[in-house]
Structures are given as C-alpha cells and as structure tokens.
Amino acid sequence: MGRGTFASIGSPLRTRRNIILSRTLPAVPRTVPDADGTTIEIHASLEAAMEAASAEAVLYIIGGESVFRQTAERADELLLTRVEDDSDGDAVFPMDEASLERWFERTAEERGAGMTFTSYRRRAGG
Ligand SMILES: NC(=O)c1ccc[n+]([C@@H]2O[C@H](COP(=O)([O-])OP(=O)(O)OC[C@H]3O[C@@H](n4cnc5c(N)ncnc54)[C@H](OP(=O)(O)O)[C@@H]3O)[C@@H](O)[C@H]2O)c1
Numbered sequence: 663m664g665r666g667t668f669a670s671i672g673s674p675l676r677t678r679r680n681i682i683l684s685r686t687l688p689a690v691p692r693t694v695p696d697a698d699g700t701t702i703e704i705h706a707s708l709e710a711a712m713e714a715a716s717a718e719a720v721l722y723i724i725g726g727e728s729v730f731r732q733t734a735e736r737a738d739e740l741l742l743t744r745v746e747d748d749s750d751g752d753a754v755f756p757m758d759e760a761s762l763e764r765w766f767e768r769t770a771e772e773r774g775a776g777m778t779f780t781s782y783r784r785r786a787g788g
Contacts, residue, residue, distance in 0.1 A: 665727040674702050681711050706707060708732055727753040740766055740782040747776070
C-alpha cells in the first residue's frame with residue numbers, strides 16, 4: 663500500500679505482512695512479527711517492494727490511487743467493491759469500465775447492502 667493509504671488506515675493490518683511504499687518515510691526493514699504475525703516494512707520504490715515480496719504466493723495491492731495507477735494493469739485478479747453512493751472523493755480507482763472489460767473477465771458478482779462486489783480474472787492473452 664502507499665503511504666497515504668497506510669496513514670488513512672492509521673495502523674498496520676493485523677496478522678499479515680504490511681508492505682508500504684514511501685520515498686519520505688525512513689526505510690525500515692521488515693519488523694519483528696507481533697505475537698499475531700503482523701509486520702511492517704517500508705520500501706522507496708515499487709521495484710524494491712516487488713522484489714522483497716517475490717517469494718509470496720499471493721500479493722494484495724490495496725491502494726491508494728497512485729499505487730493502483732502503477733499496478734492495476736499488471737494484476738492477475740481484481741476484487742472490486744462498488745458502493746452505490748454519489749459522494750465526491752479525492753482518490754479514484756484509475757481503470758474505467760471499458761478498460762476493465764478489455765483486460766479482465768468477470769468471474770463472480772454479489773450484490774447487497776448498497777454494494778456490488780465483483781471479482782475479475784485477467785483474460786487469456788490480456
Ligand atoms: N476505497 C478504497 O478501496 C481505497 C483503497 C485504498 C486507499 N483509499 C484511499 O485513497 C487515498 C490514498 O490514495 P493516494 O493516491 O492519495 O495515496 P497512496 O497511493 O496510498 O500513497 C501515495 C504515496 O505512496 C508513496 N508511493 C507511491 N508510489 C510509490 C513508489 N513507486 N515508490 C515509492 N513510494 C511511492 C508516496 O509516498 P511519499 O510521499 O511518502 O513518498 C506517495 O505520496 C486515501 O484517502 C485512502 O483512504 C481507498
């Protein structure tokens with residue numbers, strides 16, 4: 663996740679490895695795990711973060727906008743929640759519907775509680 667997203671969450675996500683991108687935060691190597699397995703690390707480039715995470719079987723990119731812009735087109739899968747609301751915002755998911763449908767196919771969709779949760783898988787050759 664980007665530094666902005668980490669700041670907006672306010673604490674590391676528990677029970678997992680938190681990889682944060684920042685050129686301004688002091689670089690820290692992976693911290694010693696808390697009792698529940700939570701760790702934090704900070705990398706100054708996407709390449710350094712991807713290299714550090716290369717042994718992970720699954721890597722979740724959780725934003726924000728700037729990080730999605732750098733990574734969305736490389737993702738194997740997308741898990742998108744659309745909230746039915748008209749609020750203004752200052753950060754957006756950077757891929758429009760046409761690009762989504764061009765590169766990814768829907769594999770599942772669920773609706774409820776004012777939200778639609780859609781899973782996508784990259785199309786063969788996409
Ligand atoms: N609705 C959702 O699903 C969702 C998900 C995630 C986030 N959000 C929201 O999105 C907002 C944050 O998005 P954002 O675009 O403003 O911020 P962001 O992407 O979370 O973080 C941006 C910061 O990340 C660092 N960064 C990004 N790319 C980097 C790279 N290649 N190498 C090194 N550092 C890099 C930079 O930090 P430095 O300035 O320290 O160098 C940059 O200023 C928040 O309001 C958050 O709540 C929403």
